[in-house]
Amino acid sequence: MPDSEVISACIKNDKTAKKQLYGEFYTRLAVIALRYSKNKEQSLEMVQNGFAHLFSNLHKFKPGNSSIEQWVKEEFIVFCVQFIRNIRSEYYVASTVRVTDSPAKTMDLFVDSTLTDFKNVEFDVLIRSLQQLVPSQRLIFNLHIVEEYDLRKAADILEASEQTVKANLEKARFNLQKNIDKNNKSIKNEQFV
Secondary structure, eight states: OOHHHHHHHHHTTOHHHHHHHHHHHHHHHHHHHHHHSSSHHHHHHHHHHHHHHHHHHGGGOOTTTSOHHHHHHHHHHHHHHHHHHHOHHHHHHHTSOOOOSSOOSOOOTTSOOOOOOGGGSOHHHHHHHHHTSOHHHHHHIIIIIISOOOHHHHHHHHTSOHHHHHHHHHHHHHHHHHHHHHHHHHHHHHHHO
């Protein structure tokens, strides 16, 4: 069935068409949800709620503006950002500073100028490392680096200033690098046990 017919049938609440659309996009959206969420359980919840959101907004799709694939991806990404931001306790508490007795090694984000080539990082390590970022950093990293939104568009989606977005992006790059190094070591140790 062509995309336009599937969309029309979904809008009319045809279960077969919804199942077809769900089957067509599930894997791609599940991977996106993994990057935006803090764990597998949250990503599954995000996918389920995301599909409900997509089905209820299909009437907004305009075939001349973009393909169904592009529309679903963009609509789902905006949903993911709102989903994470709506978990207020996680979003705001995780973004606060915690006082510890241990001295910080360094506060300079630019001490080590060598960055990981993310294309050479194992998928599981990269996902685990992304999920360990605080939500504000995870969101901007995904929007700007992975989805390739410019900073202004990402700031609009996040409802934040460009300066805040830039600061969170630099922190995300720095912390992701640390997480990748830590997770690579822990996976190597797990293999030897």
